[in-house]
Amino acid sequence: MDFKDSGDMGFADPRLQDGGPSGTASRRPNVEARSLMEWVRVLRDGWPAVIVMVVLGLAGGAAATKLQPTEYSTTATLVTGSVTGFLDPEFAGGLQPVASTVTRLAGSAAVIQGASTGYLGAAKDATTLSRRQKEATIDWLSAHLDARQVADAGIVQLTGKAGTQADARDLTRAASRALEQALAPAGTTVPTRSAGPGGTTQATGRGPKFGILLRDFKTLDDGQVSPTPSRNLLLGGNVGLVLGIVAGLALGASRRRVRRPDEMVAELGIPVLGSVGRSGGARIDPGLSAARARLQRLRNPDQGTVFLLTGTASPERTAELGEDLARAFSASSRTVLVDADLAEQSASRRLDVDGLPGLGELLNGHGPQQGTMFRPEQVLVTTIDGETQGDVEVLPAGEAPTDAAAALSGGGLVRSLQNLRLQYDFVLVVGPGLDRPAEVIPLVAATDWSVLVTPHGERAKTLEAAHGMADALAGRVAGALIVDRR
Numbered sequence: 001m002d003f004k005d006s007g008d009m010g011f012a013d014p015r016l017q018d019g020g021p022s023g024t025a026s027r028r029p030n031v032e033a034r035s036l037m038e039w040v041r042v043l044r045d046g047w048p049a050v051i052v053m054v055v056l057g058l059a060g061g062a063a064a065t066k067l068q069p070t071e072y073s074t075t076a077t078l079v080t081g082s083v084t085g086f087l088d089p090e091f092a093g094g095l096q097p098v099a100s101t102v103t104r105l106a107g108s109a110a111v112i113q114g115a116s117t118g119y120l121g122a123a124k125d126a127t128t129l130s131r132r133q134k135e136a137t138i139d140w141l142s143a144h145l146d147a148r149q150v151a152d153a154g155i156v157q158l159t160g161k162a163g164t165q166a167d168a169r170d171l172t173r174a175a176s177r178a179l180e181q182a183l184a185p186a187g188t189t190v191p192t193r194s195a196g197p198g199g200t201t202q203a204t205g206r207g208p209k210f211g212i213l214l215r216d217f218k219t220l221d222d223g224q225v226s227p228t229p230s231r232n233l234l235l236g237g238n239v240g241l242v243l244g245i246v247a248g249l250a251l252g253a254s255r256r257r258v259r260r261p262d263e264m265v266a267e268l269g270i271p272v273l274g275s276v277g278r279s280g281g282a283r284i285d286p287g288l289s290a291a292r293a294r295l296q297r298l299r300n301p302d303q304g305t306v307f308l309l310t311g312t313a314s315p316e317r318t319a320e321l322g323e324d325l326a327r328a329f330s331a332s333s334r335t336v337l338v339d340a341d342l343a344e345q346s347a348s349r350r351l352d353v354d355g356l357p358g359l360g361e362l363l364n365g366h367g368p369q370q371g372t373m374f375r376p377e378q379v380l381v382t383t384i385d386g387e388t389q390g391d392v393e394v395l396p397a398g399e400a401p402t403d404a405a406a407a408l409s410g411g412g413l414v415r416s417l418q419n420l421r422l423q424y425d426f427v428l429v430v431g432p433g434l435d436r437p438a439e440v441i442p443l444v445a446a447t448d449w450s451v452l453v454t455p456h457g458e459r460a461k462t463l464e465a466a467h468g469m470a471d472a473l474a475g476r477v478a479g480a481l482i483v484d485r486r
Contacts, residue, residue, distance in 0.1 A: 043245065046252025050244035057240020061232035068227035072165040074172040076219040078102070078179065080154040099154040106147035106158060106179055109138075114178025115171065116141055122170040132167070145175050155217075165221055176216050273451065273479040276321060285324070291481055292328040296426075298449055298478060304421035308340075308443050310431040311453035313483055318453050319346035321483055322430040326392050333425035338417075339397040340431045340443055342404040347430040348396040358398025363412040395420075405438035414446050449478040456482050 043050070080098050105111060116136050123129035144161045158179065160172035274291035299305050309322050322337055329335035339347040340359060348354040395416075401407040420427045429447055432439045444450055 039249070042252040043248050044252065046248035046250065049247035049251040050241070053244030053247055054237055054240040057236040057238070057243070058233055059236070060240070061234070061236025062229075064232045064236070065227045065229045068232070069163070070224065071161045071163060071226035072168040073159055073161050073222035073225040074165070074168040074219060075157055075159045075222055076172050076176040077217045078156045078158055078176055079215050079217045080156065081215060096152050096154060099149045099156050102156050102179065102183065103147045103149045105182065106145065106156070106175070107142065108182075111175065111178045111182055112138055112141050112145070114181060115145065115175035118174025118177050119171050122174060141171075144171065147179075159222075161225065165223070169219070169221060173216075173219060176219070180216070270452070270477050271479040273481050275456070275482040276324070277484050288321075288324055288328055292325060295449075295451070295478060296329075296333075299425070300421075300448065304334075304424045304427055305449070306417055306421065306427040306429060306447040307478065308429045308431050308440075308447040308450045309453055309481075310434060310440050310443070310450060311480070312434055313453045313455050315341055315344040315346040315433065316350070317455065317483055318433070319350050319430055321453055321481065322347055322428055323350060323392065326394075326428050329426045329428065330392060334423070335426045335428065336393045336395060336420055336424045338395040338420070338427060338429045340408070340413075340429045342397050342400050342407065342439075343432065343436075345397040345400065347394070351392065351394050351396075353394055353396040356396045356398065358396030359413075359416065360398030360401055360407070362398070362416045363407040363410060364399070364401055393424075404432075405436075405442070408439055408442040413442060417446050444476060448476070450476050451478050452480040453483060454480055456484060 080102055116138070119136055119141075120129060120132055123132055146159045146161075148157055148159075149155070150157055158172060158176050160168050160175055162168040162171050273294050274287035276285050276287040276291065295307060309318055309325070311318065313321070319339075319341075326335050326337040337347065337351075338359060339345060341347065342360055345354055348356075348358070407413075417427060417429075429443060431443045434440060434452075
């Protein structure tokens with residue numbers, strides 16, 4: 001999202017804000033008070049974690065599908081009733097608790113053992129019988145048989161699972177017969193399948209003479225129920241999404257980028273002067289023009305006003321902005337650009353004045369006029385298309401000292417800037433970034449206002465240094481300029 005300055009976007013005159021001239025009281029957002037959209041923005045910055053976790057979840061679902069055995073299912077619908085009649089009105093009120101008891105009884109050792117016997121007896125050949133004898137342990141039968149009551153009715157659904165549909169059908173029927181036999185009144189017989197192919201025998205019921213009858217109403221094959229690729233992928237994806245959101249929020253909080261002016265205001269606790277796009281061409285960027293107008297409000301009526309440009313942008317981008325801002329100011333006021341980044345000297349190189357005497361000589365006393373302000377020649381800068389944007393008077397960085405921080409901390413900087421105040425309406429000082437605080441602090445002390453230059457989409461953690469600097473420079477921060485990263 002590329003935003004440009006419009007109107008008074010997030011700006012309040014620093015002289016009129018509460019808490020001092022710059023209004024640098026912290027207004028950083030409280031994590032607990034984040035709105036839904038703010039959490040969405042945090043998650044947006046952590047989207048790689050979401051993608052990774054969802055992919056891992058889907059991979060886990062695919063692995064689970066690969067490991068799942070092939071199983072088929074058959075379900076028998078069993079109906080409980082009274083020996084005196086299937087719909088005996090006197091017994092109708094007791095069907096629901098009886099069905100609940102039957103459901104629990106299906107997992108008893110007696111029923112499981114009876115199901116094992118019937119399951120083995122239903123084998124049609126010796127090979128099938130041998131295979132079933134190996135697999136049909138008590139634990140296997142308990143894991144592959146499931147009984148559940150249908151709502152509050154006297155109906156029980158008994159489901160058996162096995163490696164083939166025939167096995168699942170025989171297992172379900174054997175379990176339902178074992179359950180019927182356990183509940184059948186004494187003296188009644190329950191048909192069961194014998195070990196021989198197609199044969200049947202009669203088993204005598206072991207229940208009371210007057211009791212419960214369990215009838216197999218319907219037995220249906222459910223088909224293949226395992227593996228379940230769709231279900232596994234859906235579960236894996238959902239689990240990955242939930243974990244990804246958590247991981248994304250954690251990652252986004254650590255690498256969150258500030259993209260909007262209102263977020264910048266909240267993060268830094270200072271106003272946004274404007275949003276400046278890429279430089280170039282004869283037309284001044286609207287955001288730069290608005291920032292110039294706002295900075296001009298801070299002009300000292302008695303002498304020139306000194307602005308320091310520093311922040312989290314690259315030295316080249318800060319130097320580019322300093323040149324553009326100097327051109328904008330020089331159109332109506334006497335303006336000089338000072339390259340105080342003695343190590344990088346980006347502004348001097350950009351204006352092709354690197355190697356000329358400048359601020360470095362003034363600070364170490366080696367200038368042509370020791371103790372006085374050395375005035376460099378004007379440097380004419382022309383755009384690529386040949387249109388002149390105006391002259392920019394520049395004080396180059398000059399000779400790079402061995403210890404830039406120590407050189408800037410001396411009295412030469414204050415004397416030099418004071419001389420410039422007497423000759424110019426505005427002095428724009430291009431300083432080092434906030435990652436070099438030892439050099440920034442003496443510059444801040446010697447200038448009237450600081451302008452924090454930060455790129456669009458800067459990481460929130462990177463801005464913490466700027467926020468701390470803004471707190472330390474109460475009364476000296478004019479605001480922030482958001483620049484294009486290009």
